[in-house]
Amino acid sequence: MVAATITTRRTVGLLALGALAVIFALVGLSVSAENSAQFERLQPWMLLGSALAVLFLALLILRKVLQLAAARRRGAPGSRLTIRTVTVFGLLVALPLVTVYLFSLGFLNRGIDSWFRVEVKQSLNDSASLSRGMRDLLLREHGSMAESFARRLAVLPSGEMLVALDDELEFSGAKEIVVYGQYERILGAASRSVPDSLPSRPPAELVRRVTDGGTFVSFEPLGGDNFVIRAAAPVSMAAPGPLDARFVVATYDPPSRFAELTEAIDRSRSTYADVEALREPLKYSFRVTLTLVLLITMLAAIYGAIHAAEVLFRPVQDLMAGTRAVAQGDLVTRVPLTSSDEMGFLVQAFNDMTRKLRLASEENAASRMAAERERERLAVILARLSSGVLAVDQSLVLQLANEAAGLILGADLSAQTGRPLGEVVAGDDRPRQFAALLAERFAGGATEWRGQIELVGDGSTQSRVLACACVPLPQDGQPVFVIVFEDITRLLQAQRDAAWGEVARRLAHEIRNPLTPIQLSAERMRRRLLPSLRGPDAEMLDRSTHTIVQQVESMKQMVNDFSEYARAPALRSAPFDLNQLVIEVADLYHAQEPAIPVETVLDPRLIGFSADRGRVRQVLNNLLTNALEALDGHRPAAIEVRTSIIDTGGVERAQITVSDNGPGFPPELLGRVFDPYVTSKPKGTGLGLAIVKKIVDDHGGSIEAENRPEGGARVRVMLPFNPDGREQAAGERRSEVRRERA
Amino acid sequence: MSGHVRQGQTVQAGRLIGWLAALVVLWSPTAARAETLAGTPEVRAAFVSLVSGVYQLNAEIDYSANDETAAALRDGVKLSYDIEVSVTRGRRFWLDAQVVAVNLNRELSYHSVSERFVVKDPLNEGDPQSFASLAEALQEIGRVKDWPILVAAQVPAEECSVNLRSSVRRGRLTGSLRVLMFWSDDWLLRSEWYSWSLPR
Numbered sequence: 012m013v014a015a016t017i018t019t020r021r022t023v024g025l026l027a028l029g030a031l032a033v034i035f036a037l038v039g040l041s042v043s044a045e046n047s048a049q050f051e052r053l054q055p056w057m058l059l060g061s062a063l064a065v066l067f068l069a070l071l072i073l074r075k076v077l078q079l080a081a082a083r084r085r086g087a088p089g090s091r092l093t094i095r096t097v098t099v100f101g102l103l104v105a106l107p108l109v110t111v112y113l114f115s116l117g118f119l120n121r122g123i124d125s126w127f128r129v130e131v132k133q134s135l136n137d138s139a140s141l142s143r144g145m146r147d148l149l150l151r152e153h154g155s156m157a158e159s160f161a162r163r164l165a166v167l168p169s170g171e172m173l174v175a176l177d178d179e180l181e182f183s184g185a186k187e188i189v190v191y192g193q194y195e196r197i198l199g200a201a202s203r204s205v206p207d208s209l210p211s212r213p214p215a216e217l218v219r220r221v222t223d224g225g226t227f228v229s230f231e232p233l234g235g236d237n238f239v240i241r242a243a244a245p246v247s248m249a250a251p252g253p254l255d256a257r258f259v260v261a262t263y264d265p266p267s268r269f270a271e272l273t274e275a276i277d278r279s280r281s282t283y284a285d286v287e288a289l290r291e292p293l294k295y296s297f298r299v300t301l302t303l304v305l306l307i308t309m310l311a312a313i314y315g316a317i318h319a320a321e322v323l324f325r326p327v328q329d330l331m332a333g334t335r336a337v338a339q340g341d342l343v344t345r346v347p348l349t350s351s352d353e354m355g356f357l358v359q360a361f362n363d364m365t366r367k368l369r370l371a372s373e374e375n376a377a378s379r380m381a382a383e384r385e386r387e388r389l390a391v392i393l394a395r396l397s398s399g400v401l402a403v404d405q406s407l408v409l410q411l412a413n414e415a416a417g418l419i420l421g422a423d424l425s426a427q428t429g430r431p432l433g434e435v436v437a438g439d440d441r442p443r444q445f446a447a448l449l450a451e452r453f454a455g456g457a458t459e460w461r462g463q464i465e466l467v468g469d470g471s472t473q474s475r476v477l478a479c480a481c482v483p484l485p486q487d488g489q490p491v492f493v494i495v496f497e498d499i500t501r502l503l504q505a506q507r508d509a510a511w512g513e514v515a516r517r518l519a520h521e522i523r524n525p526l527t528p529i530q531l532s533a534e535r536m537r538r539r540l541l542p543s544l545r546g547p548d549a550e551m552l553d554r555s556t557h558t559i560v561q562q563v564e565s566m567k568q569m570v571n572d573f574s575e576y577a578r579a580p581a582l583r584s585a586p587f588d589l590n591q592l593v594i595e596v597a598d599l600y601h602a603q604e605p606a607i608p609v610e611t612v613l614d615p616r617l618i619g620f621s622a623d624r625g626r627v628r629q630v631l632n633n634l635l636t637n638a639l640e641a642l643d644g645h646r647p648a649a650i651e652v653r654t655s656i657i658d659t660g661g662v663e664r665a666q667i668t669v670s671d672n673g674p675g676f677p678p679e680l681l682g683r684v685f686d687p688y689v690t691s692k693p694k695g696t697g698l699g700l701a702i703v704k705k706i707v708d709d710h711g712g713s714i715e716a717e718n719r720p721e722g723g724a725r726v727r728v729m730l731p732f733n734p735d736g737r738e739q740a741a742g743e744r745r746s747e748v749r750r751e752r753a
Numbered sequence: 754m755s756g757h758v759r760q761g762q763t764v765q766a767g768r769l770i771g772w773l774a775a776l777v778v779l780w781s782p783t784a785a786r787a788e789t790l791a792g793t794p795e796v797r798a799a800f801v802s803l804v805s806g807v808y809q810l811n812a813e814i815d816y817s818a819n820d821e822t823a824a825a826l827r828d829g830v831k832l833s834y835d836i837e838v839s840v841t842r843g844r845r846f847w848l849d850a851q852v853v854a855v856n857l858n859r860e861l862s863y864h865s866v867s868e869r870f871v872v873k874d875p876l877n878e879g880d881p882q883s884f885a886s887l888a889e890a891l892q893e894i895g896r897v898k899d900w901p902i903l904v905a906a907q908v909p910a911e912e913c914s915v916n917l918r919s920s921v922r923r924g925r926l927t928g929s930l931r932v933l934m935f936w937s938d939d940w941l942l943r944s945e946w947y948s949w950s951l952p953r
Contacts, residue, residue: 139865139866142865142866143865143866143868146866146867216885216889229867229869229885230866230867230869231867231869231883232864232867232869232871232881232883233880233881234873234880234881238867273866273867276865276866277829277864277865277866280828280829280865281829281830281831281862282829283829284825284828284829284830285829285830287828288830288923
């Protein structure tokens with residue numbers, strides 16, 4: 012701020028100094044041009060001052076021009092307008108000034124030339140010619156007089172020469188008459204005034220002339236208005252002696268008026284010659300003065316135009332800067348109000364508009380923020396929702412999907428927005444099946460519906476049953492449908508499990524009771540009647556009772572199995588070495604069937620695993636029995652038991668995987684292998700895997716069955732690592748079931 | 754040798770400034786100078802003689818002339834024939850000291866009615882002499898005879914030299930017209946300095 016003030020003061024000071032210099036130069040030029048007495052003294056300094064003023068103004072303009080050019084290059088607001096205006100102002104100023112200047116120059120040249128008109132010089136020359144004519148007349152007259160006197164002297168006796176001189180002086184009006192003899196010796200002289208010295212020697216030209224026998228006459232200026240007419244004539248004698256006159260020289264005063272006019276004419280000619288010599292300097296002096304005045308005036312006007320344009324367009328520049336700021340989103344900007352005229356009104360209107368825009372923008376931003384918050388909340392809800400939520404258009408192009416939808420469909424849908432649902436790449440073809448089923452529904456014209464959809468496993472994965480609800484969204488343009496779906500496979504499984512449990516309990520209860528009396532009755536009948544019978548009767552009785560007892564035993568075994576399946580004994584969890592248990596069971600089965608190797612791959616990190624050891628052993632027994640039965644007659648056969656630790660949702664679980672290279676599960680049974688009485692083997696009750704699943708469920712674990720891609724079956728059992736994890740898993744299971752029921 | 758004082762030096766400096774200023778405004782003067790009248794003077798011979806304690810200068814200077822000079826004179830232009838004489842004392846490592854400097858200005862003009870060339874010579878007590886021809890007039894102007902320039906008492910003990918230079922220029926104007934000659938440097942022709950030792 013201080014620096015800016017100093018700069019402004021310095022600029023104002025410089026401008027004031029420059030203005031003073033310009034005024035001084037102009038006044039000085041004017042004074043020096045008018046006052047010739049001051050001219051010679053002032054002119055150099057005036058010219059120097061004017062030149063400095065021109066230089067100063069040129070530098071100021073150059074600085075301004077450079078500033079304008081720099082502003083133009085960086086695209087400063089209003090720079091183009093300012094440059095255009097300055098150009099127009101400059102042309103408006105320069106064109107008339109230059110026009111007047113050129114006209115003035117022409118006028119000046121013509122004016123000065125007119126002062127030196129040819130007629131003046133000609134009249135002066137004519138006057139001189141006229142005077143010379145008069146002079147010649149005088150010279151002829153006085154030459155004749157000299158010749159006449161010379162002729163008289165030639166015949167005059169030498170003793171009468173002096174008398175004759177006096178007479179001639181008196182008669183001719185001469186000032187002085189001198190008679191020269193041989194060697195220009197003065198023989199006699201007559202003068203009107205008393206001479207203070209001898210007459211001067213005759214001019215050489217005179218002597219030459221008369222020696223040649225001619226007459227000499229001359230009109231000689233003596234300074235000022237004084238002239239003398241000199242006339243000389245030779246004295247012609249037949250045989251001149253040494254003391255005889257050789258020539259006579261007479262001097263006369265011209266008429267005084269003639270002398271004055273002659274001198275005046277000569278003076279005028281001389282003065283005119285001087286003035287004529289000054290014609291070009293005079294023009295040049297005026298041209299320089301005029302040019303300096305033009306330059307100073309024009310440069311000052313141009314500088315003034317630049318300054319005026321800057322002042323005039325400063326509010327416009329502010330407005331443009333403000334507009335640009337507003338366009339870039341800066342609604343806080345305010346244009347300074349510098350005047351109360353129309354421009355001030357415009358600035359005020361702009362500021363009002365900006366304020367209203369800012370208020371509207373703030374309201375808009377608040378609304379947007381609220382909507383954003385709402386959207387985020389919805390996103391959080393959708394993300395936390397266990398139900399899958401999809402938004403698709405009529406062509407099943409994915410518009411929105413939550414995380415649960417991806418989990419249920421087995422694909423990451425977060426990056427699939429905008430793609431058709433059927434093209435979503437996933438581990439299996441669940442999205443494609445889902446899309447196809449949805450397309451069927453849409454093709455049937457159903458826009459709002461509820462129902463179950465079964466996604467069939469492809470042999471390696473289980474089938475899934477989804478409960479779906481489709482609701483069209485109220486939206487302009489292409490309709491969008493929101494599909495909410497839930498994986499109810501577990502719920503259905505739980506319902507089946509519960510039903511089978513009830514069946515097993517009732518079977519155990521209803522069948523177990525009559526079996527014992529049947530068996531006892533058959534044994535009593537055999538014991539009483541067999542000794543009394545002989546022959547075929549005894550054999551028939553023996554066989555029949557034996558069959559009854561055997562079948563009853565068999566039914567008892569079946570009832571026990573059902574009872575085992577149905578009962579829910581309390582778990583007795585305790586830490587044990589799972590790997591050790593796996594090794595024991597594997598060794599047992601390997602010993603039982605040495606032809607089938609049982610390989611174990613054990614994870615040494617399984618320390619601290621806690622579960623009901625007996626029931627886990629039963630799980631292993633059932634799984635290995637199932638594998639051995641599947642490998643019956645299948646060679647080469649191999650079984651692998653693998654233990655590991657997996658992390659599911661932050662909870663560590665122990666995983667037991669039993670794989671074989673047998674024929675695998677029939678694909679049609681893959682989704683129901685854990686149901687009772689589901690078996691592909693000719694032997695067995697079909698309760699082995701069902702019991703395994705029940706034990707795993709009791710432990711809060713999960714079980715999956717699948718076919719290996721390279722052949723064979725694989726069953727994965729995942730058990731919580733300890734009772735805490737089991738409680739957590741059980742809680743999740745209960746809530747999941749509750750949600751499914753809801 | 755050139756350390757003599759020149760009259761009119763201030764005017765020359767002012768003229769120089771004026772020309773610089775004119776150059777600054779980028780004005781190109783055309784025909785602002787007087788036309789050249791030609792003929793650089795040449796000092797043919799010069800000597801001083803000590804007569805009764807007074808040093809008298811005698812010189813023969815050749816002022817050549819051509820038709821242009823004669824025509825200019827006939828148009829009324831006056832020419833000034835100047836002789837600058839200085840006696841200087843040489844100094845080592847410094848400019849020469851000036852003992853005396855004198856000028857002799859003779860003026861030549863043409864009288865249009867008498868058709869004679871008039872010479873005004875201050876040595877001739879100001880009485881003009883007229884000549885029928887320019888050559889005679891120039892011969893008269895170029896001859897200097899017994900011009901006293903220095904008395905013996907002024908001469909320092911050290912060795913001195915006499916320097917002579919002649920010049921021809923347009924006669925200076927009078928009055929207000931002279932100021933305009935600011936733009937027109939007078940036509941001026943100068944001879945080289947002619948120097949010799951001052952005899953004792």
